[in-house]
Amino acid sequence: MISIRNLTFSRGNRKIFDNISLEIEPHKITAIMGPSGTGKTTLLKLIAGQLKPDSGTILINQQNVHQLSRTDLYKLRKKMGMLFQSGALLTDMSVYDNIAFPIREHTQLPESMVRTLVLMKLNAVGLRGARHLMPSELSGGMARRVAMARALALDPEMIMYDEPFTGQDPISLGVLVKLIQTLNQTLHLTSIVVSHDVQETASIADYIYLISEGKIAGQGTPEELYNTDSDWVDQFMQGKADGPVPFHYPANDFTTDLLAYKPAL
């Protein structure tokens, strides 16, 4: 469904992605994981066409995202849902209005139908009773669920989750994991989850890509990655403190450093 071929993207002098290629299978949950700062969110923005790559192509359903006109790009985005890390709810509208927003803007449906749709989406994420609250009154987990409902408002084919599990308490975590899996199955969505929470992500992902230093360091199903030969992948998946990514920041020999004190003359 989504083919990324030979993608290169740099910010300033830093190469965020160096000639990477990956495939996102339809109707499956694909996870993109890696250490912090490798540009996972940037990848989502590239897929959505918000950023332009230096070279390479991103094809969604055989359409080259970056060659689409503005109108066609907007049409494509209506079939995509995106869940931002902070929820990104519009702060001056209630929960109900936030979810109704894309429906009201993109369709001419009468208010009664809009109401039905909004309540259905809210029910799917379990927050139908919270519809009159304002975003500032929601907890982080609830905000993310509302954002999920909003991402699903226009019945997209594909949904992208940007770090959905970061900073959540165990119960919210459980809720979110269950939601992502259930929604993917029942709505026949294609889901991309960007995260560095190995346990949660591995429990629901069908396929995982590990990105580090602009390249794909490993890929496979969760079982394949847990039984990997690569030391780096192993360190990442098991969360080991030391390994190919060293514990110590590069420095001189410890004894020499300690004894090297020279008092000012």
Add this chain to the structure above:
Amino acid sequence: MKLFQTIGQSSLKFLAKLGRSSLFLISILTGLAYTFSRPNLLIKQLYSIGVLTFWLIAISGLFVGMVLGLQGVYTLSTFGAESSLGIMVAASLVRELGPVVSALLFAGRAGSALTAEIGLMKTTEQLSAMEMMAIDPLKYIIAPRFFAGFISLPLLAALFSAVGVLGGYLAGVEILSVDSGSYWSQMQSAIDFHDDIINGIIKSIIFAWLVSWIALFEGYDALPTSAGISRATTRTVVNSAFAILLFDFLLTALMYGES
């Protein structure tokens, strides 16, 4: 040597910023039809920009007018010309103080609020989220605010001048016993509708354009961090002040140069 380097760098950065902001402005202007097809958005912004600045402008106008009245009587009485107080107060307000001071106050209150609001929306990724929902934030969020500012400021400037003239009346006629008849009659014969009032309105329209543009662009361009937002609001107020005073000089020279 370093000095020249810095000057060169700053000029290039300034030019780049000017270019970005011009493209920004063009995108806003293409949103004119969209804004007027959604009057709810415009009305909401007129409320938060215009109505909430109303009391600031009205009270400031009153006090400025009263000060002009007091100072005017004090100075004019040395020439025995207190009866010209009306002309002095009205001319100062309608030609200069009305448009300029109301624009400066507007930049400080509404301009900085706009910058902070847009900057915050950028930081919390609300603008990105809207783009992802295939709604252009420039048309939905920015354009209504621009046109609301564009409509509000000239109205507020008129209010400032009017309240100021009344304030001058209060101070001069009621408190310092200048003749009320000559206050109004001298004023009416000297203040020309076309040269003074219309010019004042033209000035405040141009200021409205400038302040709204600067405020919205600084917010849109801000770094998405809390430090970035606070720097952006400061820049709004400072750059607006520069722009207002510069254009005031240019417009005054243009308008009053020949007569």
Add this chain to the structure above:
Amino acid sequence: MQCKSIEILVGLFVSLCITALFFLALQVSNFSDLQDNGSYTVIAHFENTGGLKSKAVVSMAGVPIGRVADISFDPDNYDALVKLRIDARYNKMPSDTSASILTSGLLGDKYIGLTPGGLNEFLQEGDTIELTQSALVLERMISQFLFNSSDKDK
């Protein structure tokens, strides 16, 4: 989605400001003067306009009946050509009306005062006022005064 009270407040705000604008136009400026009920222009030549400005008042019997439209130099007669725009309501000006440049108060602005003549013909658009009195130039008056007083001494 919209609170009714917000709409009312915005309406109130806009109407208050427009009222302020009308106040400025009518009470503060000379807007009412500009109500063009129609006017006609007559010409007058003066030896010395003495600081008469465009848009100065044209009055008869102390009542404003028009404005000075234009002041220019007449290269044929080497004097000043002043165009007076008189309100159309006052269209029964005798054609031998005279115009003088007067000062309002001692040191005030210059204006044109018209004194009616006696003929039964009336001034039309484009007519010329023949009898004119130029402005009193202060320096000339003073030198005349000095001249006269020194004469008397002799």
